[in-house]
Amino acid sequence: MIYLGSTCLLAIVIMASSAEFGSLWIIAFFLSILAIMLIFILNYADFVVFPLFTSLLGVKIVPAKNYYMPKDSSSIVKNVGGIYYATGYLTANVYNYVFAAESVDEDEAAKLSEGPDKWERIVMNAGFPFRFSFVSVAEDVQRYRDELEGKRGVLEFQLSKEMSSSTPSELTIQDLQRKMNVIDARINRLSAGERPVDSIMYVESTAVGVSEKEAIDSLSNQLAHLQTLFSAFDLSITRVVGRELYHLFTYNYVVPTRDALADTFSAER
């Protein structure tokens, strides 16, 4: 919030000083609006800005010796003895995944038991190299526990308020109890020694070709095929391009810390 707030504030100050520019105030006003818009676009859609920038300027990025990102910033290419290896990434965060200990309805258990089957089907149907990665970063147990207990307190208050009202809603009570059960299950798991984790999941695939274009085209086909295969998991799957592509590439060599992960993947809130 500091970055977004402070930079927008400076643009607003220029906007507010329109009187200083005489008849040119409209240009200053327009430029300030444009700057604020650009800051917001960078913050929320840098995956559009970065490839556009590199494509327009024809910039090739070299993330390490023997590797390069072509100007569309959609893949990382390596040339080994005339064979081109193009690597690309897809996001694959399992948003809807609920662990058995937290599950309170039968649907979730069914989803959980279907997971291994779906995974094996993906592997059988892929037919080309790919890697599913799960980066887990441990959170502070005490802070997480305090957060959960805080949430539980709020739910307890809401439940008692609902139960003591003149017309208590059965549906609301059930919903609140269900949410409390989920939180209780999480607290129990913490007591049993498990640690809360932040995570990021992604799929990486590599394609080969005798030319850069062939490798990149082949990679695009592979990623499209993986998108279809992973849709069985009900995931949000998007191709990673630009800045984030570079960071995922570096994760092959160094696992990020919690702060590095938060800096790279969270938009300014």
Add this chain to the structure above:
Amino acid sequence: MAISQKFLFSILMLISLIFIIGIYLLDVPAVFKLVLAVLALAFDLLAFSTKLYMSFFIPFLKAKNRTVTLEADEAFNMAPSGNAIVVRRGGSVYASAFITIPTYRSATEMNNEEKIDFARLFSRALTISKSSVKFATQLYVINKDAYISNIRGRLDEAEEKYQNASMNPQMKKADSERTRGEATMWHNLYDNVNKVGSQALEAFAMVSAEGGTEEEAINLVLQRADEIASGVSSVFGVSAAVVEGEDLLRFVEPDHMIPPITVGEQLREKNMAAEM
């Protein structure tokens, strides 16, 4: 010396602020003030972009021939002990180690309860370490480079033998036929070895540590890797182990995930099929 992102952000914001103060304090024509406003906005935008593009900032200013070099060195170096990789970034040294997780059970041989239990074990395994861990499963092309090279060598030998035999008038017909048969056999084997792409699935965990020196980082990471290996072993009941030697490259290099000779032969087959 590496410049920190916060430092660069502060400097650029300060420059922007100086231009804005200039707009208010300087008694100059409006056009000049507009130029100051444009500069202030440009530095403001640059300051914000440091949040996202800090890694690209300095290399972009040093770009040559439209090539922005973020890192001129190899992506990693192998540790002398062969069981970790070492990465240098700025003034920091990182070491990463890999742990194989050999799980051989298939979902087809599990009942529903066992599948749910497996998912529970998986969730438990994810939380075994305090430090960041990457768990991954990869489908890779089995390295048949040595096998293919061996067959190619035998094929060359057999063809040479057959050529010599056919040019030698004293050679018996039966012997000549035998050498021809041998060459045909190696030819068929060579053609068939690439028709089917052999792939394997393996799971692994990766952990990293930062150290003041290379040795410190390696020692730290191997300590963490041992912790994870014993944790994973006890959770899944398998013998997880730290990966050593050339096997480690399969997790970090695309040309080891898809070996060049193996895939080169497959591409040759594919091109021949396309031409036909």
